[in-house]
Amino acid sequence: MESRYWTLLVLVAATLACSASPKPEPRSSEAEIRAIHAMYDAWMEDFEAKGPDGYAAHFAKNGGLLPPKQAPVLGKERIRVWVEDFTEQLTLEVAELNWDEVKVSGDLGFARYHGTGKYIFKSRREEIAFDQKYLDVLQKRQDASWEIVYHSWTSSDYDPSLWDTQWNTEGN
């Protein structure tokens, strides 16, 4: 009886210990960085193909945008709505995106990059060029893919940017 008790205790403990989803095999930093780059590629493709839903899908549930000259946009659904508003009025054309660094520590990491392109107002075909730099905090999902927790950016030049326009003052 006593032996059964201890066997049961061990089994319960083993079950508790293993009840969480099995973690994928650890990957090297290089493999994690490749996975992060793959996430960014998918982010751009999904934004192109699925619009605001595709854009927001790559954020953590409690993730956030930290855009210039606006309050933070916190939560995946608010991000989707923000992008919906953005895409109703504007088209984003990225001309160039350059990676500066990607660092990983356990299940968290960050990415820094910069890029140029233009925002095009749909209603009047006005274009505003941008030259921006970005810093994102990333986290690994249970399935070992990566998602964006925070996405922040700033203009790299002194010229007035989209964030100084009426879209920003009226749209948000």
Added chain:
Amino acid sequence: MVPMNKSVAVLAVVTLVSAGCGTACSRGARRDAAADLAAIDALRQEHVAAVNAGDLEAMLATMTDDVVYLPPGQPAVLGTEALRSAVQPYYEQFEIHLSMNAEETVVAGDWAFEWGWASSSMRPLPDGDTVHVEAKYLYVYERQPDGSWKIARDIFNENTPPGVPAS
């Protein structure tokens, strides 16, 4: 033999539970995480105090040698020397008052991530009109070889669109 079996069983239970929890559940990890958060909090306060004292060198001492500073309206500033050149005019020409409130800080090994709110006032010296800015920031902290923390990446931007006064 029974006591021995009990000991083995208890050891097995402890081992399995420990394995299931991983380091995040251990008391040591929690204590270290609390210590890291306290150290980061102290570093942020040190950074703010240095800015408010107009002490450029003390401010630079809170940042890594290879710091990347990503302010609005200019390209990335890479490293201590470039940062000193970039911000020195502000320290010489303005009286600055900065306050910062962290919204979320997460430690991951030798890196930590934080976003929060920053409020700054800049008064041109000797007697100009004060400009007030409300902003948000995202910091990446890096653990140093001696175990201390420093600011390694710094991006911030304003919270309000043009024409809307900061509250």
